[in-house]
Amino acid sequence: MYEFLKNKGQILALGVGAVISVLFIILFFTTGDAALTAESPDAEKYASSSLSFGISATLLLLGICAAAALIFGVMQVADNPKGSMKGLIGLGIVAVLVILGVATASGSPEADGPMLIESVANFNDASGGEMSSGTYKFIGGSIVASLILLVLAVGSLLFFGVKSFFN
Numbered sequence: 001m002y003e004f005l006k007n008k009g010q011i012l013a014l015g016v017g018a019v020i021s022v023l024f025i026i027l028f029f030t031t032g033d034a035a036l037t038a039e040s041p042d043a044e045k046y047a048s049s050s051l052s053f054g055i056s057a058t059l060l061l062l063g064i065c066a067a068a069a070l071i072f073g074v075m076q077v078a079d080n081p082k083g084s085m086k087g088l089i090g091l092g093i094v095a096v097l098v099i100l101g102v103a104t105a106s107g108s109p110e111a112d113g114p115m116l117i118e119s120v121a122n123f124n125d126a127s128g129g130e131m132s133s134g135t136y137k138f139i140g141g142s143i144v145a146s147l148i149l150l151v152l153a154v155g156s157l158l159f160f161g162v163k164s165f166f167n
Helices: 002-030 042-047 052-079 085-104 114-127 133-166
Strands: none
Touching: 002 052, 042 114, 085 133
16 A cells, blocks of 8 residues: 555545546536625525535545544554654644643633624624534634644744754
């Protein structure tokens, strides 16, 4: 399997991507929803099915990639547990950051300010649903974790750039 993916993986990915893109374009322009604009009413946008295939194909490919990453990751850990330790530690640090972000996030937009109250109200009106406090907390915690990871990445780039400049 590894040899096949090593030799033909890029061509296979390009072919699958091209086929899905062509199908998406054909389906998008044949559903009759191509006339939708940003000014179209929200109910009309949510009733549109022109993007359904693209979203479904994206979710399918994302699921396949996640499963492949998980399977090959477990195989790597089983084959070389000592060599996989750095990756597992990094994954653990990211998991801890996300857990800390979610744990420290507020569960309501009222605690975060008037702009977020308005944004959540607009989302609820447009989607016809209600954003739960758990969803709001997960989104806020994920944003906090992403910002922490961004600061760590920029900091490490600066640190090692300055370090290599003086060496």
